[in-house]
Amino acid sequence: MADTTNMGAPAPHRISLTERSPAVARRKRKDLILQGFGLLAIFIAFAVMFLLFASLIRTGHTAFVQTHVTLDVYVDPAEIPLDGLPRGGFQDVVTNALIAKLPSADEDSERRAVRNIISNGAQFYLRDRVVADPSLIGQTISIKVPVSDAYDQLHKGSISRDTPEALRRVNDEGIAWFDELIADGAISKPLNFSLITNADSRFPELAGLRGALVGSFWALLTCFVIAFPTGIGAAIYLEEFAPKNKVSDLIEVNINNLAAVPSVVFGLLALAVFLNYLGMPRSAPFVGGLTLALMTMPTIIIATRAALKAVPPSIREAALGVGASKQQVVFQHVLPLAMPGILTGTIIGLAQALGETAPLLLIGMNAFITSAASTPFEAATALPTQIFIWADSPERGFVSRTSAAILVLLTFLIFMNGIAIYLRSKFERRW
Amino acid sequence: MILLAFIILFVAAAIGYVINIRAAQAIRDGGAPLHSLVGFHGMFSALVVLVPVFILILLWIALADPLIQRLVAASLPEGTFDGLGTGAIQLIMAEINSLAGGRVFGTPEDWKIEAAERLVGYERTADIALVVVVIIAVIALIAFARRTVIAEFRARQGSEGIMLRLMAFCAIFAIFVTIAIVFALVYETSKFFSMVPITEFLFGLNWEPQIPIRADQIAAEGAFGAVPVFLGTLVIASVALIVAIPIGLMTAIYLNEFASRRVRSVVKPFLEILAGVPTVVYGFFAILVVAPWLRSTGASLGIDVASNTALAAGSVMGIMLIPFISSFADDALSAVPQSLRDGALALGATRSETMLNVLVPAAIPGIVGGILLAVSRAIGETMIVVMAAGLIARMTINPLDSVTAVTVQIVTLLIGDTAFDNPKTLSAFALGMMLFIITLGINVLALRIVRKYREIYD
Incomplete structure (x- = not known):
């Protein structure tokens, strides 16, 4: 409209956002550049995440199957006498069965080389069957035993047949034998349940996570039993009952700082106080759980206080109005309403505790233990420390087992966080 | 045994709860107006039993084992530890402990076997003593709580007072954790600085944390x-x-x-x-x-x-x-x-x-x-x-x-x-x-x- 009244006179140039001018274009370009940077940052984060999971799945998926060989074993009474159980020449018997399958192998001179095809633990598969049913002695039975790590990797393709023989962990002769077994149909690749049912082992093909899962279970149980009631008690006190004074302030600052203390410092505390002064057992999941409880407690306190704060004052006032005492108000009205939020925070805290490694290393939960703990006071490993142990092991088979163990750990974490998200969305009320 | 002690404790707390509720109900049924609700009388009894005995068991767990170890160490023949470092002493104690646990390696000396037997004996005595003490304590506390049940007793104030203190303790527990961290760090660090000067730690440009295995080792100074x-x-x-x-x-x-x-x-x-x-x-x-x-x-x-x-x-x-x-x-x-x-x-x-x-x-x-x-x-x-x-x-x-x-x-x-x-x-x-x-x-x-x-x- 201004143009029509000022007809004739040159209009003073004003910049408007709707008009195309070099300055506006430049400013809009800046807008786009900033957006571009933002998108780039998100893309980088996504890419790294994708790379992380892809590399874990790529190396880890092979550990979910295990190469086995099926053998017809003649349980020779001369090698395995009935009255000698559970001792006996199980290894020789299994090796005999394997050599019988390989006509090209010389029985005497190449016995050792042939034996290397099957796992060192194969004899125990036979032993367990024979001990369970001694009448098998003298019969020929068909058993499926894992092959050793080198041949497992060969079959899964991690060891290339094109590599020069000198650089390969299996020689040409071994490959020839193994191919004979494949041609014979004796080799199979079933799902690897021993990853869950076996405890740790020096041999990758036998190593499993049972000890670690049990250890983590005991540690988390201890952590929950200690941290949950203590955390809720502390939160209720601070939120509902504490007088507003210096002491309460101090406690509050203290809890916030405790939540940010590096986890390794909690490990030092556990080592010096629990193990050294109090003489608690090394490597015990109970001590691990105790340490994790100290770390989880601030998380639970902070979550519980937030949940209690979210309950509107009208609920409290109504309950007080009909004559409830202050504690009756809290325990019978406020706490039940805050429970979903508290549980969500607790589960997230426990998920963090499940992945925590450093304090457990310091109290010795990285020991090599080949059986699962039956009580929380026995030595055990935990899932993250087991991952750490396997990541340190040089064998190729342990690389894939480490990735597989990480995938198991991440599955648990996603499951726990899933429960937390479900609880939050299902039960949380907006007032 | 510790598990048994806890089970006894929880059962006793439940029994105390029921006894007090029954008693309070009887008073109410008799026509006397109670100051507090029946449930608070039960709650009071359960808390009076639970809290002190729970603390007792925890203290027992924390203190019994170190005490037994010290007793066993003191009962060893004179001069066993003369001239030995703490590492060697720990080794001997670990051997005795594993002997007591039934794991025998090689042929241990007689005095070690004797010590192990003594250790097993002490542990058994301690376990039995724990259970006996817990039983006596819970009976005494149940009886005490039962005697409080009268119409005028302010059971609500009593049990709520205990609950409030418990919750306050939980809150202060966080401060204890911090104190424990600081204490543990300061104590061990001060031991370290009594061996290595603090100025070397803070300003030294060389980090090779080693200790000599033999006294005459060359280049052994860390x-x-x-x-x-x-x-x-x-x-x-x-x-x-x-x-x-x-x-x-x-x-x-x-x-x-x-x-x-x-x-x-x-x-x-x-x-x-x-x-x-x-x-x-x-x-x-x-x-x-x-x-x-x-x-x-x-x-x-x-x-x-x-x-x-x-x-x-x-x-x-x-x-x-x-x-x-x-x-x-x-x-x-x-x-x-x-x-x-x-x-x-x-x-x-x-x-x-x-x-x-x-x-x-x-x-x-x-x-x-x-x-x-x-x-x-x-x-x-x-x-x-x-x-x-x-x-x-x-x-x-x-x-x-x-x-x-x-x-x-x-x-x-x-x-x-x-x-x-x-x-x-x-x-x-x-x-x-x-x-x-x-x-x-x-x-x-x-x-x-x-x-x-x-x-x-x-």
Whole structure:
């Protein structure tokens, strides 16, 4: 409209956002550049995440199957006498069965080389069957035993047949034998349940996570039993009952700082106080759980206080109005309403505790233990420390087992966080 | 046995609860008006039984075993420990303990077997004594609680008083934890500084934590100068922050200003997943993917990259910190009042100008607080550096070199069996002490900045 009244006179140039001018274009370009940077940052984060999971799945998926060989074993009474159980020449018997399958192998001179095809633990598969049913002695039975790590990797393709023989962990002769077994149909690749049912082992093909899962279970149980009631008690006190004074302030600052203390410092505390002064057992999941409880407690306190704060004052006032005492108000009205939020925070805290490694290393939960703990006071490993142990092991088979163990750990974490998200969305009320 | 004691305790608490409820009901049925509800009388009894006996059992667990060990050690033949270090003494006690547990290696001396038998005897006595004491205590407490049940007894005030104290104790427990941390660190650190001068630790440029195995060993004097260790942590943390700060901030800015609701609802949970990945997984990622990739890239460019370069540990740690920084920055940007945003847009500023010239400056304290917290996490982060960084302390700031970190040294010095009498073990506590002080200082500063900033707009 201004143009029509000022007809004739040159209009003073004003910049408007709707008009195309070099300055506006430049400013809009800046807008786009900033957006571009933002998108780039998100893309980088996504890419790294994708790379992380892809590399874990790529190396880890092979550990979910295990190469086995099926053998017809003649349980020779001369090698395995009935009255000698559970001792006996199980290894020789299994090796005999394997050599019988390989006509090209010389029985005497190449016995050792042939034996290397099957796992060192194969004899125990036979032993367990024979001990369970001694009448098998003298019969020929068909058993499926894992092959050793080198041949497992060969079959899964991690060891290339094109590599020069000198650089390969299996020689040409071994490959020839193994191919004979494949041609014979004796080799199979079933799902690897021993990853869950076996405890740790020096041999990758036998190593499993049972000890670690049990250890983590005991540690988390201890952590929950200690941290949950203590955390809720502390939160209720601070939120509902504490007088507003210096002491309460101090406690509050203290809890916030405790939540940010590096986890390794909690490990030092556990080592010096629990193990050294109090003489608690090394490597015990109970001590691990105790340490994790100290770390989880601030998380639970902070979550519980937030949940209690979210309950509107009208609920409290109504309950007080009909004559409830202050504690009756809290325990019978406020706490039940805050429970979903508290549980969500607790589960997230426990998920963090499940992945925590450093304090457990310091109290010795990285020991090599080949059986699962039956009580929380026995030595055990935990899932993250087991991952750490396997990541340190040089064998190729342990690389894939480490990735597989990480995938198991991440599955648990996603499951726990899933429960937390479900609880939050299902039960949380907006007032 | 401890389990049995706990079971007895809980059963006794339930019995006390029922007895008192019955008694209170009888009084009420008799026509006398009770001061408190029946349930409070039961509650009072249960609490009176539970709390003291529970504390008793916990103390027993904490004190019985060390006491028994001391008794056994004192009962050994005269002069057994003469001239032995604590390590050797611990070895003897461990042997006796394993003998007592039924694990016999070789042929132990007779006095060891005797000591083991004594140990088993003491332990059995202690177990029986615990159960007997618990039974006597619960009976006495149930009887005491039962005698309180009269019409005028203020059972509600009684049980609520106990509950309140319990909850207050839970709150103070957090302070106990801090005190325990400080005490443990200070005590072990002071032992360390009585062996190694504090000036050497703080200013020494050489870190070789060794102890002589034989007294006459050559070059056995360990060096405990912590400067290169802290320098290594600094290098790795700097790399991490160089990765994390731009990506984290840019993510927060985009999510806060430009992203649609749908993008936000996808990216936010994804960042939460990234934040929830355990650090041991990041550590494995660093050695499995990042370090070999850096090395081969370096080789193809003709640069010599160490196999456990600080770059690998640092960049992976940076990835770990991205969600941390972005969520803090996002919160800080969201807390800026809408009026500032509206005002800037109304003046004709573009969205990027609003963001960079108005919102970010207004949110700077919150962002800085978040970054400081990220710094403290980077310094205290353990597993990534334990797995991906080096062990040898070097005076270098070249991120392509292999450097070590404070947490790496703590973990490697303390893994395996540890005796608390040599500077090698104790130096880990001195490092832990420094770590604790530094992270605590940064945290206090960061929380203060964040809190102060929140007050401005509230």
